[in-house]
Amino acid sequence: MELFPALSIGWLNGWIFQVIFFISFGIFLLTCSKDVISRLYDEKGWNKLQKIFTKVAKIFGLIVLILFLFTPLNIGSIEFIIGIVLIIIGTIGFLVALNNFKKSPLNKPITIGLYKISRNPQLLMMYLTSLGNSLAIGSWIALIILSLSIISGHFRILGEEKRLYEQYGDSYLEYKKKVPRYFIFF
DSSP states (O other): OOOSOOOOTTTTTTTHHHHHHHHHHHHHHHTTTTHHHHHTTTTOOOEEEEEHHHHHHHHHHHHHHHHHHHSSSOOHHHHHHHHHHHHHHHHHHHHHHHHHHHSSOOSSSOGGGGTTTOHEEEEEEHHHHHHHHHHHOOOOOOOOHHHHHHHHHHHHHHHHHHHHHHHHTTHHHHHHHHHEEESSTT
């Protein structure tokens, strides 16, 4: 692992895993109705601060993606192997969470599949994929910037939870009591 890895343009850079992730996501979105896509990107009820933190999280996420684009994979290292495993788990988990999201009724909170163990499995799996890619390129700076994105993205979650409570009321509160925000206890 290096703090600032050497940047270069190449075929064996971290971008390759992000392309696979985003192509999978794009293909999946093509199978979704407009109502499901609208629900996926709903920002109603968010306050100004939550919108600002969401934009900050996206900027940090974009910086990490740029690092993935220009940083060669650290092939052969233990970090690379761990990273590949996390990328695979994260990508598959993300698609499973999206499928759970797609199959859920629009008038109820999503409580099936991975949503039984996390209220935010899509985001959690997306972060897991980015963590894996950060390890695969062997970059501490990518991990640091990803951490900043995750911290900023937490405020997006708070905005979503407020909106979900307004939309679903007590059924969402019951779900919230049973299932952690992210995973296990957090």
